Amino acid sequence: MSFSGAFGLMFASKRSVSSDSSFFGSYGGFFSMGSSNSYGMKPKTALKLSAFYNGVDQISNDIAKIPFAVYQKDGKNRIARTEHPANKLIATTPNYLMTSFVFRKTMAISYLIRGNALAKINFDQKGFPVSTDFINWDCVQDIRLKKGELLYDVRGYDKPLLASEVLHFKNFSHNGIVGVGVITYAAQQFGIAIEVQNFSATNLQNKGVRQGVIQTDKTIEKGKDKIIAGWKAAMGERSPDRIVVLDDGFKFEPINITPQEAQIIEQARFSIEDIARWLNIAPHKIKSLQQSTNNNIEQQSMDHVSDTIQPHVTNFEQEYAKKLFTSFELQNGYYIRANIDSLLRADIKSRTEAHARAVLTGWKHRNEIRELEDLNEGPELLNEYLTPVNTFTESQIDNNLKEDGKQ
Incomplete structure (x- = not known):
């Protein structure tokens, strides 16, 4: 099957229940669609919520945007293996239609x-991976175990x-x-948030006027239908200056709740937090800044990297390495590493x-810093590690004392 064929299948038939040991069973919607709920919430509907769309x-x-690369642990050294075929897939070109950014964003x-992202791995004759093709999750009919082998239909x-x-x-699994x-x-x-959003749109569209009753102290035997039809015709106009005239003591009393009663603003804010x-x-x-200040937003950004992004990135790293x-290669120390520090480079x-502290405390040399900043390597002198002059190890102190004793 071609890549475009897999990508183009947007709608699948109902997920089948295999006679083998199925991991979908009767929970196809439960495990993926999110459709087995009272609100019938679907992904495209949920994405109409700006907070959910923006969060995703x-x-x-x-x-x-985090750089992924292939490395090998060789004793105490970490060696970048840019020549490995997998490095091309995760760093630059997963397939001829996508860049690594677009592919990983689509998967994410x-x-x-x-809750799932699937891609087929294509191998060459030597068994090396050469491309990865995105598969729309709607196309997955079953995942089952047969004779100890996990199969994807x-x-x-x-x-x-x-x-x-x-x-x-x-x-989440x-x-x-x-x-x-x-x-x-x-x-x-999400269903409540959609209803609040729809209520606000309808309320604005109707200028705050919704269902109601027309009251009068008189008893009207005939003509009620004409009064109702006239009201609907007048209020149905799209003109912003629509005017309705009520004669002979008629009064309109709305029976819908007002935005104040529904507390639309508070409910919308709660939806964002939820x-x-x-x-x-x-x-x-x-983009919800009610609880943010200049003092805590930097800490919140670091928490975002460690608590939100890091678990997902580790998930991606391990699946890449496993497949x-x-x-x-795994036994010989090959692994995938994502440089998550790139998310903190904006400031x-x-x-x-941070670079200055790393250099001055001696745990990075200056050419390593230049590499992190995408600069060319400097003179050989910059490969030397610096040591603070007022900091000594025990062995250095012993050597200094011995030298002093000899003098």
């Missing part, structure tokens, strides 16, 4: 919303895909095989201060 966009952008969006493929042939990033979409559990809160909790993201990252390396003042 923020996290997926952070996952996508599916991973965050659906995917629409458009003639035969099931082996677990070793796919990258499968799983978010009950069984470690299939992830659960956040919408599955957040459907009720969405932040579901996505495990700081409210200020989705793109042979067992021999040049904090970055330069």
